[in-house]
Amino acid sequence: KAGVTQTPRYLIKTRGQQVTLSCSPISGHRSVSWYQQTPGQGLQFLFEYFSETQRNKGNFPGRFSGRQFSNSRSEMNVSTLELGDSALYLCASSLEGAPNQPQHFGDGTRLSIL
Amino acid sequence: AQSVTQPDIHITVSEGASLELRCNYSYGATPYLFWYVQSPGQGLQLLLKYFSGDTLVQGIKGFEAEFKRSQSSFNLRKPSVHWSDAAEYFCAVGGEYGNKLVFGAGTILRVKS
Secondary structure (H helix, E strand, O other): OOOOEEEOOEEEEOOOOOEEEEEEOOOOOOEEEEEEEEOOOEEEEEEEEEOOEEEEEOOOOOOEEEEEOOOOOEEEEEOOOOHHHOEEEEEEEEOOOOOOOOOEEOOOEEEEEO | OOEEEOOOOEEEEEOOOOEEEOOEEEOOOOOEEEEEEEOOOOOEEEEEEEOOOOOEEEOHHHOEEEEEHHHOEEEEEEOOOOHHHOEEEEEEEEOOOOOOEEEOOOEEEEEEO
16 A cells, blocks of 8 residues: 655745645545644644545644645645745645544655745 | 653664653643654654553554553653664654644654664
8 A cells, every 4th residue: 555645855945935735645544634844843733634624723824725635635835935934844644534543644845945 | 732742852772772762741631642753854654652551552663662641651662772773753642633743852863883
């Protein structure tokens, strides 16, 4: 069974641009969560999508948004990029997003802002 | 609100020695606890989880962890470390807001030969 796939693996953008990251969950998984990982703040929860609806949201500005498609694939968008948005963005999937269902992570997208 | 503390930022152990990584959590209800490992340039791999039942849980790669409610701890152990275990280890807690995980700051494990 294929794992969680994130594309692209690396991105370089400049301040003010916007970016879209993609995540394909494990087949059969309907919940997709996104996390930001930085050296200073560590791993922080961005949001979770289930059945094409955002079900849970972390403490990030509105520049960070996402969506989920009917096949459970998810995209995350960051607008008006800032230097502080440089991070590893990780996607995780689980069957239905219940707390007792382990989340499986992809290898992430490394976003660098110049 | 949930929180996780991993007191040790770096730990160095000799190959073949035993290992214990500490994790303390804060959560009033019964927590859902996880240990993940991250190798450089990789995502997070689940080592083990605790939801309920037996407080000693076994995971992959020979790791185990013990849940101690009285100490709010979920320490990770391995009896004999291999050089390939060098990585960063994260303790996480969930359950307060759906499947949102709150992670500790991580412990970097270095293995010396």
